[in-house]
Amino acid sequence: KNEVEQSPQNLTAQEGEFITINCSYSVGISALHWLQQHPGGGIVSLFMLSSGKKKHGRLIATINIQEKHSSLHITASHPRDSAVYICAAYTGTASKLTFGTGTRLQVTL
Amino acid sequence: GAVVSQHPSWVICKSGTSVKIECRSLDFQATTMFWYRQFPKQSLMLMATSNEGSKATYEQGVEKDKFLINHASLTLSTLTVTSAHPEDSSFYICSALGVAKDYEQYFGPGTRLTVT
Numbered sequence: 001k002n003e004v005e006q007s008p009q010n011l012t013a014q015e016g017e018f019i020t021i022n023c024s025y026s027v028g029i030s031a032l033h034w035l036q037q038h039p040g041g042g043i044v045s046l047f048m049l050s051s052g053k054k055k056h057g058r059l060i061a062t063i064n065i066q067e068k069h070s071s072l073h074i075t076a077s078h079p080r081d082s083a084v085y086i087c088a089a090y091t092g093t094a095s096k097l098t099f100g101t102g103t104r105l106q107v108t109l
Numbered sequence: 110g111a112v113v114s115q116h117p118s119w120v121i122c123k124s125g126t127s128v129k130i131e132c133r134s135l136d137f138q139a140t141t142m143f144w145y146r147q148f149p150k151q152s153l154m155l156m157a158t159s160n161e162g163s164k165a166t167y168e169q170g171v172e173k174d175k176f177l178i179n180h181a182s183l184t185l186s187t188l189t190v191t192s193a194h195p196e197d198s199s200f201y202i203c204s205a206l207g208v209a210k211d212y213e214q215y216f217g218p219g220t221r222l223t224v225t
Contacts, residue, residue: 041218042218043216043219045214086153096143096155
């Protein structure tokens with residue numbers, strides 16, 4: 001079992017839908033990244049959070065340290081949101097990241 | 110702020126040659142940089158941790174003589190793939206931890222290596 005699990009693995013949504021991607025982890029962490037990767041592209045960090053909630057435009061990230069769970073929400077989804085979303089947690093020392101397997105999102109018109 | 114660049118963005122080389130990939134933190138100093146490898150449709154795999162002025166720490170199963178890492182300054186780390194083979198073809202991504210930002214990794218755009 002991976003230390004960082006994501007669900008769903010694949011997600012298809014219609015434009016305008018509200019999307020939630022979940023991340024759960026089984027070890028203690030100090031912070032967690034939500035990352036975005038478009039096909040053939042590099043990694044973009046959307047959020048880093050260690051508690052509570054952060055919002056940027058149509059994106060919202062929440063984390064519940066006690067429940068070892070984080071969610072990424074996309075409101076009013078758009079085809080340009082189609083990408084792989086990865087949660088990655090700082091699980092140990094030396095600021096190393098442990099990555100989830102990613103959620104492949106496809107938003108259609 | 111917190112921009113990390115990689116050069117080249119893509120490279121094609123012949124089997125047996127060596128390829129150097131640069132990772133630079135453009136607007137901050139990075140005591141630590143990380144090198145990752147990503148296979149198609151898979152997540153990132155940490156190859157090594159690069160610390161300025163000292164030897165890199167390689168993850169289990171990564172050949173240090175194959176993947177040479179040099180972190181000669183607070184803004185530059187290089188990864189050299191020596192005697193490249195087709196199985197080394199992959200997407201290589203670096204990230205940097207800032208001295209002042211000490212906790213968050215900032216990712217470079219990646220370098221796609223194809224070995225023919």
